[in-house]
Amino acid sequence: MALEHAILVSLLEQPGSGYELARRFDRSIGYFWTATHQQIYRVLSRMEGDGRLDVREVPQRTRPDKKEYSVTAAGRAALSAWLHEPIQADTVRHELAVKIRGAAFDDPAALIREVERHHRTHADRLTHYLAGELRDFTGPQAPAPDPSDAGRELQHVVLRGGIAYERMQLAWLEDVLTTLHRLASP
Amino acid sequence: MALEHAILVSLLEQPGSGYELARRFDRSIGYFWTATHQQIYRVLSRMEGDGRLDVREVPQRTRPDKKEYSVTAAGRAALSAWLHEPIQADTVRHELAVKIRGAAFDDPAALIREVERHHRTHADRLTHYLAGELRDFTGPQAPAPDPSDAGRELQHVVLRGGIAYERMQLAWLEDVLTTLHRLASP
DNA sequence: TTGAGCATGTAACAAGTTACATGATTAC
DNA sequence: GTAATCATGTAACTTGTTACATGCTCAA
Numbered sequence: 001m002a003l004e005h006a007i008l009v010s011l012l013e014q015p016g017s018g019y020e021l022a023r024r025f026d027r028s029i030g031y032f033w034t035a036t037h038q039q040i041y042r043v044l045s046r047m048e049g050d051g052r053l054d055v056r057e058v059p060q061r062t063r064p065d066k067k068e069y070s071v072t073a074a075g076r077a078a079l080s081a082w083l084h085e086p087i088q089a090d091t092v093r094h095e096l097a098v099k100i101r102g103a104a105f106d107d108p109a110a111l112i113r114e115v116e117r118h119h120r121t122h123a124d125r126l127t128h129y130l131a132g133e134l135r136d137f138t139g140p141q142a143p144a145p146d147p148s149d150a151g152r153e154l155q156h157v158v159l160r161g162g163i164a165y166e167r168m169q170l171a172w173l174e175d176v177l178t179t180l181h182r183l184a185s186p
Numbered sequence: 187m188a189l190e191h192a193i194l195v196s197l198l199e200q201p202g203s204g205y206e207l208a209r210r211f212d213r214s215i216g217y218f219w220t221a222t223h224q225q226i227y228r229v230l231s232r233m234e235g236d237g238r239l240d241v242r243e244v245p246q247r248t249r250p251d252k253k254e255y256s257v258t259a260a261g262r263a264a265l266s267a268w269l270h271e272p273i274q275a276d277t278v279r280h281e282l283a284v285k286i287r288g289a290a291f292d293d294p295a296a297l298i299r300e301v302e303r304h305h306r307t308h309a310d311r312l313t314h315y316l317a318g319e320l321r322d323f324t325g326p327q328a329p330a331p332d333p334s335d336a337g338r339e340l341q342h343v344v345l346r347g348g349i350a351y352e353r354m355q356l357a358w359l360e361d362v363l364t365t366l367h368r369l370a371s372p
Numbered sequence: 373t374t375g376a377g378c379a380t381g382t383a384a385c386a387a388g389t390t391a392c393a394t395g396a397t398t399a400c
Numbered sequence: 401g402t403a404a405t406c407a408t409g410t411a412a413c414t415t416g417t418t419a420c421a422t423g424c425t426c427a428a
Contacts, residue, residue: 001386002281009288019407032283039388041409062397064407076291083292086300087281089307092351095188095273097218097344102195104337105262106269114272121275150369151290157365158283161358165278168354172347179343183336187414205379225416227381248425250379 003043004052006033008071008079011053013151015070018044028155031129031162044069052078100176109184112177119173126166133159189229190238192219194257194265197239199337201256204230214341217315217348230255238264286362295370298363305359312352319345 010021010029021044022037024030047053052075056068071079096118103111136142137156146152196202196210207230208223210216233239238261242254257265282304289297322328323342332338 002279002284003387005288006284009284009291012291013287017407018409030277032278032280034277034279036389037407038390038409043387045409060406063405064396066407079288080292083285083288084296086303087285089304090279090281091216091220092218092348093188093220093276094218094347095276097347098188098192098195099269099273100340100344101199101337102191102265102269104340105195105198106266108336108340110270117272118275147368150294151287153365153369154286154290154294157362158286160361161280161283162278164354164358168350172350175346176343179339182333183339189415203379204381222417223379224381224418228415231381246378249377250424252379 002033003035003039004047005079005082006035007040007043007047008052008075011069011071012076012079015068017058017066017068019066021069028132028159032158047075050074103180108180112180112184115173115176115180119170119177122166122169122173126163126170129159129163129166133163188219189221189225190233191265191268192221193226193229193233194238194261197255197257198262198265201254203244203252203254205252207255214318214345218344233261236260289366294366298366298370301359301362301366305356305363308352308355308359312349312356315345315349315352319349 006025006029007021010016010024016024018037018041021040022035025033025035025040044053048055048069052072053069054072056070057065058068059065096115099111099114133139133156134142137145137152137159143152192211192215193207196207196215202210204223204227207226208221211219211221211226230239234241234255238258239255240258242256243251244254245251282301285297285300319325319342320328323331323338323345329338
């Protein structure tokens with residue numbers, strides 16, 4: 001039930017509506033957890049029912065009204081309890097790797113385009129992460145490093161994880177392409 | 187529905203029972219896709235009903251009888267069709283990263299033990315993968331490299347991906363530990 | 373005799389995906 | 401006028417998880 005916890009963290013960092021959360025899950029939180037707006041609305045309702053969130057109706061003149069959620073003391077306590085219990089190391093689910101092993105029973109060369117496409121996707125993500133790092137952490141416009149701002153330091157280390165992941169992924173996809181080309185023209 | 191495809195690939199590499207598949211999902215296939223025996227049995231039944239798998243009852247003298255599954259022509263065709271359609275790049279779900287960002291609202295130092303535990307888990311996985319690589323691909327006992335054996339080459343490149351992932355993960359967890367220690371004793 | 377390994381399953385539930393549905397505003 | 405953005409939701413379905421359940425063999 002990690003979506004619940006991801007929502008608690010995000011709303012503690014900044015209260016917001018379901019729609020706003022969905023956008024955050026396409027950006028910063030999306031570096032390490034994804035969720036669609038349908039999932040988010042469902043979980044928000046449940047968490048409000050459980051007393052972990054408060055809602056405030058925010059009337060807006062030009063846009064439809066929104067429901068701004070914030071974390072209650074009970075929500076904070078639930079997050080804290082979860083932080084203190086051990087979790088399992090995440091299991092990997094890498095669909096492209098299934099395809100690569102499956103290619104042995106089909107035409108390996110036919111996968112080259114697909115792998116190139118994935119390479120571009122990961123290159124784009126890396127560019128996006130690096131731009132975010134420059135903007136928020138290491139660039140000249142970014143606030144000065146402040147070792148007493150734990151939240152910011154922790155956000156940065158998680159972002160560095162995303163960057164390391166994309167770099168590793170790109171290097172591996174290049175290895176895959178070399179292998180596929182070797183198999184296609186021996 | 188990638189579990190279905192992972193099962194097709196695994197059974198093409200070698201026919202086997204649900205139990206045997208479950209063990210493979212703890213080892214080689216587990217490098218890039220995980221599944222429990224409950225999931226596997228459910229999907230095997232469905233795929234047999236769909237005509238993608240054949241079953242053969244194998245009586246065994248000492249052990250309980252087993253059902254050995256193998257891929258039908260229809261199953262092979264389904265896999266091939268899937269291999270030719272594009273898939274989305276996998277989305278990341280990294281629970282530990284949720285915890286790390288959540289630690290800003292709790293005690294960051296309390297996470298150190300947990301992160302160390304994850305570091306040990308990934309170090310163990312890396313050791314395991316490297317042993318497998320030595321045994322099956324690069325060691326003196328391993329069969330000689332054979333560029334015409336596409337299956338073996340593809341298995342190796344996927345294993346290299348697993349190794350790269352674990353190495354990246356270990357380096358990042360060390361970065362996280364340094365950050366947490368800095369926050370705990372500034 | 374106790375536990376590990378082999379072997380297969382059901383039931384209930386939680387989480388995630390896809391499709392459908394509405395309706396306003398703003399920019400081109 | 402048409403597409404994008406803001407904003408919220410329902411319904412149906414597929415996947416994945418957890419707990420329960422059985423029963424045999426082999427080794428310590």
